[in-house]
């Protein structure tokens with residue numbers, strides 16, 4: 001889903017002042033922490049798989065990457081979509097103020113749910129906060145270091161690419177950082193384009209404006225779909241110069 005500002009989602013809660021960006025030395029690692037809902041925790045491999053694919057994608061940007069898990073599941077009320085878009089960001093913001101059990105990290109605070117993955121806007125991200133559904137599918141993926149960098153389309157692979165997509169948003173990337181490569185009857189999409197390459201025309205045009213990396217609006221048609229698990233070169237380049245961090 002296209003990134004929105006944290007302020008628009010959490011309203012008054014965001015007046016805590018956490019939106020102040022800080023800069024840090026290049027040598028400091030990118031810090032990612034992965035939480036899970038109770039439903040996601042029933043898929044024991046999901047967190048490990050998520051950590052592996054996120055680490056792999058981010059290490060290619062030249063950063064040291066520190067990924068950790070919170071194994072104690074979080075309880076939420078409401079639909080998975082509500083949790084991903086509203087309840088989780090609010091809990092992270094509350095955590096910054098010391099008012100929730102969540103102790104946010106500086107770069108990416110990621111929640112795994114086991115919510116539905118078929119809806120067109122599955123997954124969500126704000127600056128430094130992301131949530132992805134489909135823990136059961138993540139758990140079905142091979143470990144990142146045993147998987148090729150580009151794989152055939154399948155639901156587990158698409159959910160894993162969505163995970164990388166939302167982490168990209170959380171670090172400031174947009175869909176314009178994505179790439180689409182056509183080779184004969186095959187089309188390979190990078191994480192920041194993901195399933196938008198084969199979305200209906202209107203949605204694709206809305207979500208994939210002329211990209212920074214170019215080629216983002218290419219239509220997949222009925223070509224064989226391939227999913228890259230690492231960012232496009234220009235997305236990697238953008239992340240290489242990332243010096244953000246909200247919560248330090």
Ligand SMILES: [Zn+2]
Pocket residue numbers: 001002003165169175
């Ligand atoms: Zn998106």
